[in-house]
Amino acid sequence: MSLRDLSVLYLIAGLACAVAVYRASPGDRRSAALSAALCVPLWPIWAPVALTARRAEPGGSPGTSAAAARVQGALRDGVSACAGTSFEALLSREAASRIEAEVSRAAARHAELDALLRQSGFDEAAAAARVAEIERGGAGSGRALATAHLHLENIRRLRAMRDRDARALEELADLVQALRTQLVLARFAGSSVEGVGGIVSEVWARVEGLGAAIDAHGGVSSEEPIET
Structure with missing residues (x-):
């Protein structure tokens, strides 16, 4: 050749x-x-x-979907480990379903935010460059500069919300996996209910935190301005 x-x-x-x-x-x-x-x-x-x-972009949807799948898998194993034991009241099928529902809501919001921030109008670097460009323009650009700063701050707030959701889901996935192993250990080692109750309470606190964050901020739409 x-x-x-x-x-x-x-x-x-x-x-x-x-x-x-x-x-x-x-x-x-x-x-x-x-x-x-x-x-x-x-x-x-x-x-x-x-x-x-x-x-591998941080905060991306695939990682969050994986965290949600980890939660769901660990919950299924945990419910199975509890079935027919004194721990069943701590993690019933109904409770696991409620947790899965909140995790699904959080993962969906994260995916929505992530898709939004991948649009050209939500590029943080471009927004920061626009601010710098207006600042170099000098006098007479007060309103334009304020608008550019608002746009940049809104993008940063959206990114912070997206990243916070991703961290919360990853941390909850780790916690639910630890709950699963503790329930399995308790079943075979004959541990007391009190030894498992603490981690169950922590799981519920995290789940309630996810739900509260979603209810407080609601859904995200590219047509809705963010108040500052």
Whole structure:
């Protein structure tokens, strides 16, 4: 195979990677186009970095979905471990269903926030750049600067809400998994109900916290302004 043939194959691979990166890139299309353009000459290096970064972005929905699945799996195991024992009143099927419902609500809100923040109009870097641009403009830009600051602050508040939901779900998943192992241990080791009650109370406190946060802030819509 000649050098020309190899060059053509390299270019084709670069174009294919560029298309994949562009399609996988959320948010600002200009940033996506730039990332895709880098793939054409540098695809062996840039394509894995760009695609992996999209999958591993902090607060993303896949991680939250995984946390919700961990909660659901641990609850099922915990209910099974309690069945027919003195611990059954601590984690009944009805209680597990209530917990799962709150977790599903929290995961859905997180996914909504995450999708919203991937839109071009919610790009924090672009909003910060706009503030800096207006500040460099000097006098006569008071109202424009206040509006730009408000937009940037709203984006930051939305990101903080999204990230807080993600952390809360991850922490609850860890706690429910610990509850599951404690219930299994208690069943086979013959531990007392009192030894399990503390962690059950902590689980309920976290679940109630999730519900309160959702009820306080409600759903999120790109058409609704955020008050400051």
